[in-house]
Amino acid sequence: MFNLIIRDIILQKKQLMIFIPYILFFILMGSPPILTFLVACIFIPFNAYAYDEKAETNILLNSLPYTRTEIIASRYLGAILYMAVSIGITSLALLVFNKMFTWTDIAIAVGLFLLFASLTFPLFQILKPGYISTVVLMGFILTSLGFLRMSRHLPEYAAAISEFMDTFSDPVLYTGAAVVVMAVYAVSWGVTTIIYQRKAF
Amino acid sequence: MENVVEFKNVMKNFKGFSVNNMDLQVKQGFVTGFIGANGAGKSTTIKLMMNLLRPDAGEIKLFGLDYKTHEKAIKERIGFVYDGNVFFEGLNLKDIKRIVGPAYKRWDDALFYRYVEQFNLPLNKAIRTFSKGMQMKASLAIALSHHAELIIMDEPTAGLDPIFRRELLDLLQELMLDGSRTIFFSTHITTDLDRIADYIAFIKNGELVFNQSIHEVAENYALVKGGTDLLDRDTEQVFLHIRRTPTGFEALTDNRSNVKSLFGNHVLMEQASLEDIMYHLKGDVQHV
Numbered sequence: 001m002f003n004l005i006i007r008d009i010i011l012q013k014k015q016l017m018i019f020i021p022y023i024l025f026f027i028l029m030g031s032p033p034i035l036t037f038l039v040a041c042i043f044i045p046f047n048a049y050a051y052d053e054k055a056e057t058n059i060l061l062n063s064l065p066y067t068r069t070e071i072i073a074s075r076y077l078g079a080i081l082y083m084a085v086s087i088g089i090t091s092l093a094l095l096v097f098n099k100m101f102t103w104t105d106i107a108i109a110v111g112l113f114l115l116f117a118s119l120t121f122p123l124f125q126i127l128k129p130g131y132i133s134t135v136v137l138m139g140f141i142l143t144s145l146g147f148l149r150m151s152r153h154l155p156e157y158a159a160a161i162s163e164f165m166d167t168f169s170d171p172v173l174y175t176g177a178a179v180v181v182m183a184v185y186a187v188s189w190g191v192t193t194i195i196y197q198r199k200a201f
Numbered sequence: 202m203e204n205v206v207e208f209k210n211v212m213k214n215f216k217g218f219s220v221n222n223m224d225l226q227v228k229q230g231f232v233t234g235f236i237g238a239n240g241a242g243k244s245t246t247i248k249l250m251m252n253l254l255r256p257d258a259g260e261i262k263l264f265g266l267d268y269k270t271h272e273k274a275i276k277e278r279i280g281f282v283y284d285g286n287v288f289f290e291g292l293n294l295k296d297i298k299r300i301v302g303p304a305y306k307r308w309d310d311a312l313f314y315r316y317v318e319q320f321n322l323p324l325n326k327a328i329r330t331f332s333k334g335m336q337m338k339a340s341l342a343i344a345l346s347h348h349a350e351l352i353i354m355d356e357p358t359a360g361l362d363p364i365f366r367r368e369l370l371d372l373l374q375e376l377m378l379d380g381s382r383t384i385f386f387s388t389h390i391t392t393d394l395d396r397i398a399d400y401i402a403f404i405k406n407g408e409l410v411f412n413q414s415i416h417e418v419a420e421n422y423a424l425v426k427g428g429t430d431l432l433d434r435d436t437e438q439v440f441l442h443i444r445r446t447p448t449g450f451e452a453l454t455d456n457r458s459n460v461k462s463l464f465g466n467h468v469l470m471e472q473a474s475l476e477d478i479m480y481h482l483k484g485d486v487q488h489v
Contacts, residue, residue, distance in 0.1 A: 003303040010296050011289060051289065060287040063251050064304040065276040201253040 004074035033101035037109030044082040118188035211259035234398035235387040243387040280349030290329040305347035313346035354386035391475035427468035442481040453481035
């Protein structure tokens with residue numbers, strides 16, 4: 001199954017060359033480290049889906065001695081692996097450019113990436129090829145707009161939220177968040193596997 | 202004789218099309234040609250065979266194994282060639298080998314390079330730039346490089362020029378010398394089969410009409426020509442399909458001896474080619 005994960009590197013050889021300039025762009029633009037980490041994590045796994053949405057790719061993979069469970073597992077494990085590598089590279093780049101970042105930045109970026117992946121991976125299996133990028137783009141814009149609206153009202157809720165947060169100690173809060181994110185990722189993995197099992201090519 | 206592929210009562214329903222109660226056996230060590238008109242269900246059958254589609258009912262076994270429990274073991278032993286290119290078209294053959302090779306336990310690099318050389322395939326050019334014939338050769342090189350026991354091909358000769366078609370058939374014949382290999386391939390170019398097929402499976406509207414050795418087909422089926430005055434409600438029963446022309450009739454039978462005893466020398470009996478059979482059976486089988 002490791003071959004299935006390595007496949008992404010072989011497929012994306014050319015795109016990987018723009019990976020560094022892509023990260024540098026965000027760093028030099030002075031984006032917050034969280035955003036830089038997040039976009040770096042998204043690069044490889046979501047590029048991979050551009051290949052996987054093609055029917056031919058699924059016919060090929062399913063004709064090779066792999067099970068459908070393995071094909072999906074390679075997606076979810078691959079996302080974690082490539083996330084780790086991307087974070088390593090981005091951290092190095094940030095250090096080189098003398099930009100400050102904290103472990104909390106990385107933790108939040110990882111959490112957000114895993115949540116984003118959990119929501120989009122099953123969608124990739126449901127939506128018809130060709131619509132996927134449109135839907136993801138629309139989703140991204142709508143979510144951003146939603147956040148903007150929410151942030152306007154944020155001060156009203158800020159007190160209540162921070163009061164709620166204060167009832168937990170920091171370790172409890174972080175562990176809790178980590179558990180929730182991992183649970184969501186695991187559920188998403190299960191759901192995607194079930195959807196993929198039922199697909200016809 | 203052992204069956205490499207065994208379909209028992211397989212059903213698969215789609216909107217407006219279905220494969221019904223298919224019982225299909227592919228015998229080990231032989232070439233089985235799978236014929237039928239466009240849309241008859243050839244590709245669906247092949248997809249069922251590859252587990253790309255799952256049957257709604259019935260049982261499919263390959264090498265006596267079930268896909269539910271032995272999916273990997275089965276696919277390890279199959280080489281596949283599809284109608285269109287399924288490989289990443291932006292990649293060159295070397296990279297495709299890097300992706301596909303490690304999937305098989307018995308992948309043989311030396312063998313792969315031998316086929317690449319034999320087929321004159323460029324290793325460093327994107328598949329996208331390959332002609333249809335070259336894409337076919339590339340698929341075939343990959344399909345043959347892991348010592349597959351069963352080679353499944355969906356319309357491998359479609360869109361190929363006559364010379365390469367012949368080369369391909371010669372190559373398949375060479376592969377069969379080994380004795381343990383089985384080839385199952387679909388086509389609608391029936392002349393391909395006269396050269397290499399041992400068995401012919403014929404599908405029409407999602408139903409298997411027959412699956413016989415090429416000799417049995419030649420022995421059973423015949424084209425009968427004669428004057429229309431010979432036809433009546435009773436005599437028509439021996440034919441599968443009758444085409445009437447101003448000068449007489451041409452009909453297909455699957456029972457030579459019956460026709461002979463009924464009409465004697467009043468009719469002309471000719472060997473029915475696969476194309477004749479396909480043509481006459483294209484409508485519903487009926488005793489006109």
